[in-house]
Amino acid sequence: MKVNLGLGPHNSFDTMRFHEGDRTRIPVVSDSTVLQKIHAIGDLAEPLGFDGLWFPQHFGSPYGMCPNPLQVLAYFAGRTERITFGTMILVAPWWHPVQLAHEIAYLDNLSSGRYEVIGLGRGVAKAEFDCLGVPRDESRQRLDETIDILTAAFTQESFSFEGEVFTIPETSIRPAPVSSDLAGRLHGASSTGPSLEKNARAGLTPLFVGNKPLDVAAQEVRRVNEIRREAGLSPVQPKNVLFAYCAPTDQEAVRAAEYVEQANRDVRLHYGFDDPSNFVGVKGYESYAEGKGSATAVTAGPSRRYDESNLLIGSPETIIERVGALQKVCSFSEITINPYFGEMPLAEVEASVRLFAKEVLPVLHEMEAPLHPDASGE
Template identity: 25%
Template sequence: MKFAVSLNMERFSPDDSMSNVRDKLLMLARVADAGGFETLWTAEHHTIECTISPNPFTVLTWLAQHTERIRLGTATIVAPYWSPIRLAGEAAMCDHLTNGRLEFGIARGAYQYEFDRMAGGMPQQEGVAYMKELVPAVRKLWQGDYAHEGHYWKFPLATSVPKPLQQPHPPIWVATRDPASFDWAVGIGANILSTPLSAPPSEVSVLGEKFRKALADHPEQPRPRFMMLRRTCVYDRPEDWQTAVRHSVDHGRYFENLMQNIGTVHNGFPEAVPYETVTNRANYDPKALRENLMFGTPDEVIRKLQIYEDEGVDQFCLGLSFNLPFELQMKTLRLFADEVMPHFADRDGERASDTALNAAAAGV
């Protein structure tokens, strides 16, 4: 199992300057790169200060100039906000400007607050149909001349300019929790991005079963990769769990505002909705969050990660952007790189050695 990190610029007060959040993101990205994380993922969002990324390709191009090895991914592009021609060209250009490090992640979109402003008030659930038309069109534009007659977009013969550096194209990832989208993504040869949100560890197994079902239903496709994201905080002292949980609870109330469109937003800053109005209060229970999310000392985190490995997760992604104090984000990256990742690297080495020995024995 490999490891990634999800990072975004985020402001929760106008007193925090854009230059400050920009510099913090860069520092975290450099630490992740040096620490051996496989991929850095960043989101697309509009009109909200808690996730500042109107074009993730711009952010990734900038980060590429300051990192060496880490892959750079969109988690995620929001399908209804793009046209196929523009998306194909922007992604391909980003692939060149990152020297072939782009990972292309896409989703239907989430926040109804955004859909009301970016997609004419369309219900967010309808975004999946846009995604299913958009991705094949983008892939064909990357290949060469292509004319499109679809439900949402129509254009005469055109092509992506430029073409991607990676051939035949950057890895495609589809974000989903829905069985139908699992099936569709695997069927077109895409990788899977998913998250159990704040649900108990049993939800990891539920998502793993959806992945295995899609694989079984598409034996014609090579096995794609499977990434799973959880909010993560690693600390030295066990009692520090309370800080991580408090920030997770507070951020969840901002999420409820934007997802359900039930709160107010002032000049880009969403208000945290009252606890009494949240849709599932069980998701805010401090003890449950402590156990469900990837919060803990290095030893606790290693224990929690076992279920992800058992469920076939290829890449676990640390979700750090939930208004966690910068010092804790930095500590999390360093502790994870120094004390958690080596455990799994050693296990991978042992498996490779066992495989080689078994092959040699079979040959004898």
């Protein structure tokens, strides 16, 4: 099994001051401090034996603090030789698709083809759309057209496009990518049923970014493969992002519960889940208004909490056993662990990552990760 390291540079220490609108105090921990330490942990990915390094995309709040994951992946492409890269996720509606295609192609060149998982999604948080001036009710259409445009850009020397949102005259992507299969590397993250089906019909591989119980994810993998079979496509296995805290013993790992609670708070505040008016009347977000949608690591319903099935918390032995059990449920082909959430001291993040790499990673690298019959869609 392939195992990647996923890093979201959250400044959870500043969440409450920021959302309370208190501009009279300075942050307890500066954004630059968080970034410096997160980048230092990213530098550990290759020497510790991880297979890849992934980053998310977020704007305008202490949550995520990564406005362009391609930028930070280009930084690490110049600092590494072996590891591959992924995005969890690029929010397609925030980009002009021609610019996005060019930047992906450029990273493909810089990394010598190591950008393997082009994770795409449509975004959720009202504040992020508002600060960019992008209408949220266009998000699904923008994502659909972006997928079509990226597919054309990566399979044709030149292309044009006429859609409801984008009109593109004949153009080419230059520099051309070094990889000939970029269109096949597109992955779709979805939180609702309609998005899942649209992504499946577009041929995207499912990418679950910790956003639902894995038994639900297993049902969705089966549905994706049923759709693919109807379209004459072969079945696929999802890739999963799982939140991880590795400690010497299960007893010592209990302290991660505090960080999970802080992460629950951060997600609710960032996405505005506590205020239904953030979603009511917005085309494409009806399930969120009804409490049936979910975003990063949040389950549906009033509690809006991390689902326990997405958490790899415990001793190395416990985590190994849990990954094996979850793979049987969801048939994922690889995982990305996200070791930083809540107000976890960054020294603890590093200790957790190092212990995981030493005790868990070698075992997972030897673990089989098949597509199980229940998920094949047959």
